[in-house]
Amino acid sequence: MTRTVVRGSGLTKRYGSFTAVDAVDLTLQENRIYGLLGRNGAGKTTIMQLLTGQLFPNAGELEVFGREPAEHADVLRRICFIGEAQRYPENFTPTHVFKAAPWFFEHWDAGLAERLVADFRLPVKRRIKKLSRGQLSAVGVIVGLASRAPITFFDEPYLGLDAVARHIFYDRLLEDYAEHPRTVVLSTHLIDEIANLLEHIILIDQGRILLDRDADEVRGSATTVAGARAAVESFVADRPVIGREGLGGLASVTIDGRLGRADRIRAAELGLELAPVSLQQLIVHMTGTELDADTTEEEAAA
Amino acid sequence: MDESRPIFIQIAEQVENDIIDGVLKEDEQIPSTNELAVFYRINPATALKGVNRLVDDGIVAKRRGIGMFVTLGARARLIDRRRADFATEYIRPLIVEAEKLGIDIDELAGLLRAERIES
Numbered sequence: 001m002t003r004t005v006v007r008g009s010g011l012t013k014r015y016g017s018f019t020a021v022d023a024v025d026l027t028l029q030e031n032r033i034y035g036l037l038g039r040n041g042a043g044k045t046t047i048m049q050l051l052t053g054q055l056f057p058n059a060g061e062l063e064v065f066g067r068e069p070a071e072h073a074d075v076l077r078r079i080c081f082i083g084e085a086q087r088y089p090e091n092f093t094p095t096h097v098f099k100a101a102p103w104f105f106e107h108w109d110a111g112l113a114e115r116l117v118a119d120f121r122l123p124v125k126r127r128i129k130k131l132s133r134g135q136l137s138a139v140g141v142i143v144g145l146a147s148r149a150p151i152t153f154f155d156e157p158y159l160g161l162d163a164v165a166r167h168i169f170y171d172r173l174l175e176d177y178a179e180h181p182r183t184v185v186l187s188t189h190l191i192d193e194i195a196n197l198l199e200h201i202i203l204i205d206q207g208r209i210l211l212d213r214d215a216d217e218v219r220g221s222a223t224t225v226a227g228a229r230a231a232v233e234s235f236v237a238d239r240p241v242i243g244r245e246g247l248g249g250l251a252s253v254t255i256d257g258r259l260g261r262a263d264r265i266r267a268a269e270l271g272l273e274l275a276p277v278s279l280q281q282l283i284v285h286m287t288g289t290e291l292d293a294d295t296t297e298e299e300a301a302a
Numbered sequence: 303m304d305e306s307r308p309i310f311i312q313i314a315e316q317v318e319n320d321i322i323d324g325v326l327k328e329d330e331q332i333p334s335t336n337e338l339a340v341f342y343r344i345n346p347a348t349a350l351k352g353v354n355r356l357v358d359d360g361i362v363a364k365r366r367g368i369g370m371f372v373t374l375g376a377r378a379r380l381i382d383r384r385r386a387d388f389a390t391e392y393i394r395p396l397i398v399e400a401e402k403l404g405i406d407i408d409e410l411a412g413l414l415r416a417e418r419i420e421s
Contacts, residue, residue, distance in 0.1 A: 032347070033345055170343065171340070171343070174339055174340050174343065174344075174345075174346075175340050177346070178335075178336035178339055178340060178346050179336070181346075196303060196309060196342075196343055196344045196345065196348070197343070197344070197345055198345060199345045199347045199348070215345070215348075216308050216309065216310060216348065216351070219308060219309065220307050220308055261390065265390075265394060265398075268395060268398045268399075269398060271402070276304070276307075
C-alpha cells in the first residue's frame, strides 16, 4: 500500500491582487517521481515553496508527513528543496557545503556525494563565488541526490548544466532512486528529457492544476492527424480536438484520446498521417495561447 | 522509445524480442526491474508494469527471492501470437499502401520475392 506523504486542499497563495496559487488540491504518494510542469509564472515554484514550509498559504489545508511543514523540524528534516538559484555562503567551498549537509539530512550519503563530484568534475576546493553557473547547479544536484531525503524537490536545478551533465543527473537519479526509493518532484522546462523518468504528471497553469495523471496514461493520449482538410475533418468529427493548424487544403489536428487499431486502419485508408504527440507537445497544446484562441472563438460563437 | 505507445508495453516487447531471438533462453533469468529501468532510462514503476504484463501473459514467472525467469514454451507461444498479429500489423498496411500506388497483388508478390532474394 502506498502512503500519502503530502496532502494539500484548497491551497491558495496571493501576492496583493495576484493569485499565484489558486485553490489547489494535490496529493503526493510515497516513493514516486513526479513531474511538476507548466509555463513560467504558472505557480510551480510557489507550490513547492508552500509544500516545503518556505511560504505560508493564505488559505487551504496542508499536511506533509501528517502535519504542517512550516516550523516543524521533524518534517523539514525529511525534505530537501533544490532551487533554481540555490544560494550558499559565498566564502564556502563545495567541500564545506557537503560537510554541512549531514547536519540537515539524516540520510546523507557522503560516498554518493563523492562519486557525483567525480561525475560532474566539480572543483570542490574552489570558493562558491568563483564557480561557474553550471558548477553551482552541480553543487545543488549533488546535495539533492546525496541527501536521500524522503521528499526531494528539484526546481529547475540545472541552469548552466550542459547536456552531458544533465544526463549524468538523470542516470544517477534513476540508479539511486531504484536502490533507495523516495518521493521526487522534478520541475523543469526540458520536458522531453525527463518524460520517461516520471511516474506521475501534475501540470499547472495560472495557479491551477490542469492535469494530474499517471505518466503512462498521458503518454500516447493525444495524436496529431494530418492530411487533406476534408478527410481530416471527417476523421476528427466526434473527437475532442485540442489543437488545430492548417495550410491551404491541408489540415493538422491534434485530438485527445487513444486510437485503436480500427482507427489506424481507417486513417490509413483515408490517406491520413498519424503522428504521436510527445508530452512536451501536449503541454504546449494544453497551456499555449493557441488553445485560448479556440476557447474565445467558441465563447464568441456561444 | 516510441512516443505513441505506452512505454511499459514497449519494455514487455523488448523482452519478448530477446526471447524470440534466443538472447534470453527458456528457464533463464530476465534482467531485474531496476536494471531495465536504468538501461532504458525509464521510471522503475514503468519497468515493473512491463514485467507484470509478461507475468500475466505467462511468458515469465517469479521465483520467490531470486527473480523472474522465462517460462518453458514461452518462445513458441510468443511466435504463435506474433504470427496471428502478422496480417493486421504488417500485411494490411502493406496492401493499403500498394493500392495507393497502383501495385496489384501479383506485382506485390513479385516484389516480395525479389526483396527476399536480395536480402
